[in-house]
Amino acid sequence: xxxxxxxxxxxxxxxxxxxxxxxxxxxxxxxxxxxxxxxxxxxxxxxxxxxxxxxxxxxxxxxxxxxxxxxxxxxxxxxxxxxxxxxxxxxxxxxxxxxxxxxxxxxxxxxxxxxxxxxxxxxxxxxxxxxxxxxxxxxxxxxxxxxxxxxxxxxxxxxxxxxxxxxxxxxxxxxxxxxxxxxxxxxxxxxx
Numbered sequence: 001x002x003x004x005x006x007x008x009x010x011x012x013x014x015x016x017x018x019x020x021x022x023x024x025x026x027x028x029x030x031x032x033x034x035x036x037x038x039x040x041x042x043x044x045x046x047x048x049x050x051x052x053x054x055x056x057x058x059x060x061x062x063x064x065x066x067x068x069x070x071x072x073x074x075x076x077x078x079x080x081x082x083x084x085x086x087x088x089x090x091x092x093x094x095x096x097x098x099x100x101x102x103x104x105x106x107x108x109x110x111x112x113x114x115x116x117x118x119x120x121x122x123x124x125x126x127x128x129x130x131x132x133x134x135x136x137x138x139x140x141x142x143x144x145x146x147x148x149x150x151x152x153x154x155x156x157x158x159x160x161x162x163x164x165x166x167x168x169x170x171x172x173x174x175x176x177x178x179x180x181x182x183x184x185x186x187x188x189x190x191x192x
Contacts, residue, residue, distance in 0.1 A: 003177040006185065007131055007154075008051070008139040009147045012065040013038040014169040018144070021093045023106075025086040025114070028060050035061070038170030039068035041191035045172065046070055052136025057081040057143060065170065066141040075141070080127045083143035087114025106145060107163040117159040120146070124153035144169075151175060154182050 013035025017024040031039065046069050054074040056066045059082065066075050089097055089111045097104045110116025115123075127150060131138055140147070144167050152161025154175045167173070167188050176185040 002132075002135060003180060005132075005134075005176065006137045007175040008046075008049070008137065009151065009173040009175065010042060010046075010065065010069065010139060010141045011144055011147055011167055011169055011171050012057075012061040012141065013068075015061050017091070018169055021095075022091050023084075023086040023089050023093070023111075024061075024143070025083045025090050026059075027090060031061055031064050035169060036064070036068055038191050039065040042069040042170060042172065045192055046139070049137065049139075051139045053134055054139045054141070055081060056141040057083070057146075059083065059143070062141045062143065069141070071139060071141075078127075078140075080123055080130075081140060081142040081146060084120055084145045084149070085111065085114040087111040089114065105163070107160045117149075120149045120159040121153055124150045124159060128154060147173070151184060151187070155184060156182070 013031045015029040015031055015035055017029050053076065054071045055078040056062050056075045058077045058079060066072050084106060101109065107117055148162030148165045148167050149159035151165055152159055155161060165187060168190060170191045172189050174186040176183060
């Protein structure tokens with residue numbers, strides 16, 4: 001196993017729905033002008049790093065962030081990096097959901113007609129298996145809940161481990177190794 005590998009997690013820039021807390025899974029919402037500016041601020045940091053591969057969610061907010069961050073030329077669409085499928089909860093906020101389901105959390109309850117944490121953990125395990133097969137560092141451009149779930153799964157907690165990992169828009173995080181242990185090397189670093 002290549003224990004000097006780094007996996008860079010890059011959340012897309014701000015969208016209207018990320019700003020107002022609406023669950024944005026499959027809805028293909030564009031970046032706000034401020035989200036585009038955030039994405040551009042990632043470019044100088046990423047320019048100093050060599051990535052063997054760059055994987056991006058198929059949704060435009062992640063693809064555009066990747067382009068503006070300077071890695072669009074290397075980007076490969078990876079369907080496994082789609083955001084959680086929120087099903088019936090697409091486009092609504094947690095407080096709205098809790099009006100009918102007290103105490104609801106994506107981490108504990110899942111989404112009717114969508115995914116739950118077990119399904120997302122399985123998807124994250126598939127991503128990690130593919131990442132470990134790459135010789136070299138990989139950059140992933142995706143979404144808040146899936147990246148948090150991926151980090152939770154990376155450290156052995158499954159997708160639900162992501163509930164402990166806040167993640168802002170246009171942030172960078174790095175997964176890696178300490179000896180043979182999979183660890184969080186950096187988390188939720190704002191764009192410079």
